[in-house]
Amino acid sequence: MAQKKILFVDDEPMISKIMVSRLKAKKYDVESAASGLEALEKAKTAKPDLILLDILMPGLDGYEVCRRLKEDPLTCLIPVIMFTACQDEEFIRKALQNGAEDVINKPFVAELLEAIQNVFEHKNEEDAA
Numbered sequence: 001m002a003q004k005k006i007l008f009v010d011d012e013p014m015i016s017k018i019m020v021s022r023l024k025a026k027k028y029d030v031e032s033a034a035s036g037l038e039a040l041e042k043a044k045t046a047k048p049d050l051i052l053l054d055i056l057m058p059g060l061d062g063y064e065v066c067r068r069l070k071e072d073p074l075t076c077l078i079p080v081i082m083f084t085a086c087q088d089e090e091f092i093r094k095a096l097q098n099g100a101e102d103v104i105n106k107p108f109v110a111e112l113l114e115a116i117q118n119v120f121e122h123k124n125e126e127d128a129a
Contacts, residue, residue, distance in 0.1 A: 004120055005029040007048040009039040011057040026113065036060025040068055043075045050119055052112065055084040055091060063098045070099035079119045083112065
């Protein structure tokens with residue numbers, strides 16, 4: 001099976017560094033982006049199998065990035081898992097309305113790795129059908 005490619009998007013450099021390292025340790029091919037605009041560009045060029053997207057970022061927030069990804073024919077089929085430090089249910093509802101497959105609260109390392117595995121298992125089942 002080919003190595004799965006993940007685009008990790010967060011404007012906090014330390015979180016990105018930790019998560020990219022953790023994901024690579026799990027044998028994922030990982031690209032990172034530090035802004036919404038960079039994420040939109042990399043989603044088209046890197047063609048990831050999954051996008052992990054922070055909700056609260058300056059400029060384009062995660063909601064807008066997810067909405068644009070889902071509207072673009074080149075990126076609309078890429079699953080998106082969003083994450084946030086906010087515990088408010090409104091954040092989760094809005095993320096799902098904008099096309100996210102799942103929403104994880106920070107800190108989230110174990111939960112995020114489980115959500116990634118679930119998305120890929122579901123996708124493999126769809127591909128096999």
